[in-house]
Amino acid sequence: MLYRTMPKTGDELSILGFGCMRLPGGALRPDEAESIKQIRSAIDRGVNYVDTAWPYHGGKSEVILGKALKGGYRQKVKLADKLPQWLCKSREDMDYYLDAQLERLDDSVIDYYLIHAVDGPTWKKIEGLGVIDFLEKAKADGKIIHAGFSFHGVRDDFKAIVDAYDWDFCQIQFNILDEHNQAGVEGLQYAASKDIGVIIMEPLRGGVLAGKQPREVQKIYDAAPTKRSNAEWALRWIWNHPGIVTVLSGMNNEQHIAENIRIASDAEIGSLTSQETDTVRQAAETFRTVMKVPCTGCQYCMPCPKNINIPLVFSIYNSKHLYGKGLTSKIHYLGFNGGLQGKKPGLASQCVGCGLCVKHCPQQIDVPVHMQSVRKEFEGPMTKPLLFLLGKAISMGGRKNKKANVQ
Ligand code: SF4
Ligand code: SF4
Incomplete structure (x- = not known):
């Protein structure tokens, strides 16, 4: 050293x-x-x-x-x-x-x-x-x-x-x-x-x-x-x-x-x-x-009153643009933020632009503006059906895991 x-x-x-x-x-x-x-x-x-x-x-x-x-x-x-x-x-x-x-x-x-x-x-x-x-x-x-x-x-x-x-x-x-x-x-x-x-x-x-x-x-x-x-x-x-x-x-x-x-x-x-x-x-x-959003994941902006995990949303959004994995990113986005597994949903479309997060962001990121872009790229008419299918897949995995644990 x-x-x-x-x-x-x-x-x-x-x-x-x-x-x-x-x-x-x-x-x-x-x-x-x-x-x-x-x-x-x-x-x-x-x-x-x-x-x-x-x-x-x-x-x-x-x-x-x-x-x-x-x-x-x-x-x-x-x-x-x-x-x-x-x-x-x-x-x-x-x-x-x-x-x-x-x-x-x-x-x-x-x-x-x-x-x-x-x-x-x-x-x-x-x-x-x-x-x-x-x-x-x-x-x-x-x-x-x-x-x-x-x-x-x-x-x-x-x-x-x-x-x-x-x-x-x-x-x-x-x-x-x-x-x-x-x-x-x-x-x-x-x-x-x-x-x-x-x-x-x-x-x-x-x-x-x-x-x-x-x-x-x-x-x-x-x-x-x-x-x-x-x-x-x-x-x-x-x-x-x-x-x-x-x-x-x-x-x-x-x-x-x-x-x-x-x-x-x-x-x-x-x-x-x-x-x-x-x-x-x-x-x-x-x-x-x-890079789309200069977010460092520091979490100073949390908690969001609308339950949006802001750094996670930006991390997935950046990943899509950095690594070009559109479908995987969309599935991650809905899977982690869509309210599955009994969690409350926290999708970008829930952002009400209150600005609480902006006051605390050391990077001066205009979070609500970026949330709009995230919503446009990751949400739409297919959001509900996709969430339904993801929910099914997750609960099937849960049963399988439970069975495996019992054995
Ligand atoms: S502006 Fe949007 S993301 Fe930021 S705290 Fe308010 S609701 Fe949450
Ligand atoms: S405070 Fe700013 S940089 Fe830190 S996680 Fe939130 S949005 Fe990202």
């Missing part, structure tokens, strides 16, 4: 951090035992920065991470957590959430504490409520050690927030598709020029850059003289940049953890050749032309 120095704090942090946003076992029911095993195994192999937040896994991520850090593991890592600024209506709320987080973590101090997911308007709001006083007091009380913020907004607002306080660090979304989105490479360089250590989130855009790539993108990687997995290309490209301290990966699979740790053992700054950066640039440019 390579380590890089956090400029203001002097901490030597592993270039790969463990993000506890996508633990094994699913969004609301993470598998505690498996999560603890994976977190500890990563720490045993050199990871020393672990990150969680109030909303991850419906509040269970902080609790699980706290448990994983028992037995001497807490002393081996720097622990990062985040203030849910959108829930704070007053200065007192900030104290309340920090104390509740320490309780969930069963800890007395958070090493790296961030104001979670700010942009220009939310920064103004939280600054007005006294967040700087809160951070100073929390540091003086020994509840947090270093202060930072995570950002999803536009570049000029990022620079203004960087200049608004003596931050130790910040966290930005950065990957081969987002080189110039949000804070982007310009924001990264701006923060680094002020000695603010930069942590990277969404390095693989919720896994999209690691899995099967669209045919046109895969051709570009396959033609490169250096043979690497798609995830390795994407991660090495990030670590190639100066100014970045740690890249957070939301890992939940032993094989991926092992691969990421292997890559993090020699991904030095400036280690890619110009031919290799060119390969990544071409792959990213091609990817952007085929």
